[in-house]
Amino acid sequence: METVGLNAWYGKKQALFDVSLPFAENRVTAIIGPSGCGKSTLIRCLNRMHELVPEAKVQGKVMLDGTDIYGSALDPADIRARVGMVFQKPNPFPNKSIRDNVVAGLRYAGVRDKRKLDEAAERSLMQVHLWDEVKEDLKHSGAGLSGGQQQRLCIARALAVQPEVILMDEPCSALDPTATAKIEQLVIDLKKDYTVIIVTHNLQQAARVADTTAFMYLGKLIELGDTIDIFEHPREGLTERYITGKFG
């Protein structure tokens, strides 16, 4: 996946300026930067969620497997099934059971076979290491789980539709350190099968989980490189000042 000359606006205010950013397949890429740098806007352009905001505009290309996802022949809903998203605050469907939460995306796609759905639920819950914790309670509501469990449930839900890319918008910022550690380990496990793009304002987290890191500031991509390089010898002065905490 990569963006080519991506620009985005909220009404008259431009939030992204000509961002061209490649995301390596089966790797974890972290997007870091201070508040307002455009990282959430960028990630929402990757699954066509940005355009749902009233008066939002997108210009430029986002390539997925060689095709621009903003091509006029494409259905945004199909794109969103191929590019999954996990949000900052865990948002399981409160009126659905755990199992129904996980298979919600499959139901939207028209899958009705109960056995297929149950198998998919088990597979996804095992992928996020939640299966053993909830296998007795699949019929219970998702709202009864802890924050960390709910977030893993949301990740399982995103995985069930078998996307190619997983977007994570600050997935751990609402969680305690133990839950955070579990999710970070999960992110590293997931890159075997998926391309993971994670937005985080926690620099240490980026250092822990990401192979590649992109630093953004005021809507522009400032620097992109291997995480080790970005943290140990950043090329740009601005990157160095952010990493060392001189602003942020």
Next chain:
Amino acid sequence: MNFRRRLVDRALIGLSIATVITAIVPLLSIVYDVAAKGISAINVDFFTQATPLANTPGGGMGNAIQGTLILVALSALIGLPIGLLSGVYTSEYGSNWYGSTIRFLGDVLAGIPSIVTGILVYALIVIPLHGFSVIAGSIALGTMMIPIVSNTSSQALKAVPNSIREASTALGSRRWRTTLEVIVNAKGAIATACLLAIARITGETAPLILTSGISTNWFTGVNQPVGSLTYFIYYFAKSPFVNWQNLAWGAALILMVIVLGINVAVRIVTRGKRAYS
């Protein structure tokens, strides 16, 4: 200083309690009066017999009860679907000028006096059909229900957190499917909105005087007039005949039980639940 503040505190609490009592007393007094005067008219005949002639013993309000039930059912058939669809539109799809206009018109429609709706339906339906009818009454009451249901269901849907819409959309669901998800999450509040709208129109009188008319017979067809509890209360209560007045009190009691019953049921069912569940 401290003493004065405590005094003011106590005085205001006392004033609040006094005003609450002042507000509740008329309600309790009405309930008591209607119950006391109406209970003597309630017996099996009240529900099974049709309205009697003046000063004639026996009879009941069976046809009026039947008429009210039929009118409310048909009105709900007209008003609930249109009101709900309108509420869904203004909440989920109406972020443009078109949606704002619909919302505004809905507010205006909600404020139209019921007798005006009655006159309108009289001119549009009763005159061409050459007479009062159940259809006319249902259209009038249904039209009154539309803005009530639309506004309250729209509020119920808006109260559903955006996180649910985002979660659904991010999984690749189509717009209508996401909307359905939101509706399901608000189903309690929407059901409440529908029930309260039904309770409201059950007690309407003015539009029925001009549309469904009154009849001493049981239901004979949707293009015929039909008796209703509210119209009969009006008609019997202002008559000089005692048997009719007693039946009117009984009808008032039944009507009150129905409306209070719906309101209480709604309260019990939604007690302790989150606003949007």
